[in-house]
Amino acid sequence: MHQPILHSLVAAASLTLAAPPQKDATPSQLQNVNYGAFTQTATYSIANELGFFEAYGLNVTYLQIPNSTYGYAQLLNGGYDIATGTIDNAVNLRFNSNKNLTVIGQLDQGPELSIASIPSITDPTQLKGLALMVDSPTVGSTNLRYADLVAGHLPNGTDVYATILTYPFPALAQALPATTRPNIIANISDFIQPISSSAFTIRQAALTNTTERSVIRSFMSAMYAANQYLAASTPKSQKCSVEAIASQLNVTTDIATTAYAAATDPLTGETTSPNGNFTVSRQGLLNIIDVRSQFGGFASVPAGFNYAQAILPGTGKLIDYSITEEAIAAVNGYKPNGNCS
Ligand SMILES: *[C@@H]1O[C@H](CO)[C@@H](O)[C@H](O)[C@H]1NC(C)=O
Ligand SMILES: *[C@@H]1O[C@H](CO)[C@@H](O)[C@H](O)[C@H]1NC(C)=O
Ligand SMILES: *[C@@H]1O[C@H](CO)[C@@H](O)[C@H](O)[C@H]1NC(C)=O
Ligand SMILES: *[C@@H]1O[C@H](CO)[C@@H](O)[C@H](O)[C@H]1NC(C)=O
Ligand SMILES: *[C@@H]1O[C@H](CO)[C@@H](O)[C@H](O)[C@H]1NC(C)=O
Ligand SMILES: *[C@@H]1O[C@H](CO)[C@@H](O)[C@H](O)[C@H]1NC(C)=O
Ligand SMILES: *[C@@H]1O[C@H](CO)[C@@H](O)[C@H](O)[C@H]1NC(C)=O
Ligand SMILES: *[C@@H]1O[C@H](CO)[C@@H](O)[C@H](O)[C@H]1NC(C)=O
Numbered sequence: 612m613h614q615p616i617l618h619s620l621v622a623a624a625s626l627t628l629a630a631p632p633q634k635d636a637t638p639s640q641l642q643n644v645n646y647g648a649f650t651q652t653a654t655y656s657i658a659n660e661l662g663f664f665e666a667y668g669l670n671v672t673y674l675q676i677p678n679s680t681y682g683y684a685q686l687l688n689g690g691y692d693i694a695t696g697t698i699d700n701a702v703n704l705r706f707n708s709n710k711n712l713t714v715i716g717q718l719d720q721g722p723e724l725s726i727a728s729i730p731s732i733t734d735p736t737q738l739k740g741l742a743l744m745v746d747s748p749t750v751g752s753t754n755l756r757y758a759d760l761v762a763g764h765l766p767n768g769t770d771v772y773a774t775i776l777t778y779p780f781p782a783l784a785q786a787l788p789a790t791t792r793p794n795i796i797a798n799i800s801d802f803i804q805p806i807s808s809s810a811f812t813i814r815q816a817a818l819t820n821t822t823e824r825s826v827i828r829s830f831m832s833a834m835y836a837a838n839q840y841l842a843a844s845t846p847k848s849q850k851c852s853v854e855a856i857a858s859q860l861n862v863t864t865d866i867a868t869t870a871y872a873a874a875t876d877p878l879t880g881e882t883t884s885p886n887g888n889f890t891v892s893r894q895g896l897l898n899i900i901d902v903r904s905q906f907g908g909f910a911s912v913p914a915g916f917n918y919a920q921a922i923l924p925g926t927g928k929l930i931d932y933s934i935t936e937e938a939i940a941a942v943n944g945y946k947p948n949g950n951c952s
Pocket of ligand 8: 886889890932935936939
């Protein structure tokens, strides 16, 4: 009975030899990075707000992905240097369409990945016979669906009932008045655990392009250092992480504290990578593949395709950790100061 819900949850999860510290670098020395993402994760917020990107000589431009079709096309055509999106998208595009996308690390296991409904619906069984908003082609990515859910209707006036949300939208919803505040009626971890969710993804050709490889390596060093800072959970790192989230998302400290809790959730958060180093959870990825296959999501994959073998990391494979390993080896020890900057 929960199978369709489960499928929707998973399907719509939307899916370096680093430079030394360069806090004093003049702008012309910064490397530009075009970063495509569906949401401003906690790790990104920390890297951006607490000086990690500058410390790795980077000028990162955050490019909001409006829908996955557009986002992955941009990644493949060079519009983005790197993107984060659900690994389900990479699996789909690579195994069904032979797109040369490479996953270089896992960021999270689906924090706040949930079904959210309008206030009058309090239980998943009430959704029987009603339309659910899912990702493109009909609507778009989570921020648009969240806005429509809170409004109670699509831009053309059609009533809406429920959709799938991810970090940080359930936290943001807390700030809304009860008359519009969505209910969280199901969490992914009630259905499937673990799942591999947001993944750092690049075009395969960047692996062998010295310039592109160097930019991605520095970006991954900064994101790794920021992620370690998030995971540290000392009183200071906690306070500064909450401040970074509040500032990045433009929300109150209370909301940012809830978002921080989601980002550090031990089952689903951004600190759940098996080795704490952006390794993809193999079981989490097998679960993604299993759910996708249960619903005909590998229609273009040849019979007999060996998924277990296809997800082993290596050169020319879906997963290639070589840049990330170099990035982690090149982490430079930068830490935000006492003023969280
Ligand atoms: C950073 O990149 C943006 C967008 O490409 C550009 O407008 C800005 O001038 C750059 N800033 C620095 C300090 O390089
Ligand atoms: C992906 O790369 C392989 C090997 O370089 C190449 O044969 C294939 O045509 C590429 N696929 C696409 C869709 O461009
Ligand atoms: C995806 O986003 C692009 C760029 O904003 C837009 O042109 C396109 O219509 C969108 N596609 C869908 C299916 O919503
Ligand atoms: C409203 O928009 C949705 C999504 O694009 C579409 O499925 C639906 O048919 C539209 N309804 C009307 C009355 O135009
Ligand atoms: C979903 O998870 C949140 C955060 O852990 C929890 O507060 C809430 O009760 C859960 N909701 C359901 C329906 O399980
Ligand atoms: C390597 O990447 C750079 C930056 O995107 C690009 O200008 C250059 O043409 C690429 N080199 C090759 C050999 O593809
Ligand atoms: C931040 O949020 C406040 C209150 O909701 C709003 O007035 C302000 O315009 C927002 N600032 C930005 C930069 O979005
Ligand atoms: C992560 O840690 C594991 C275990 O120490 C190691 O085998 C792997 O190479 C590391 N991965 C990266 C990307 O550094």
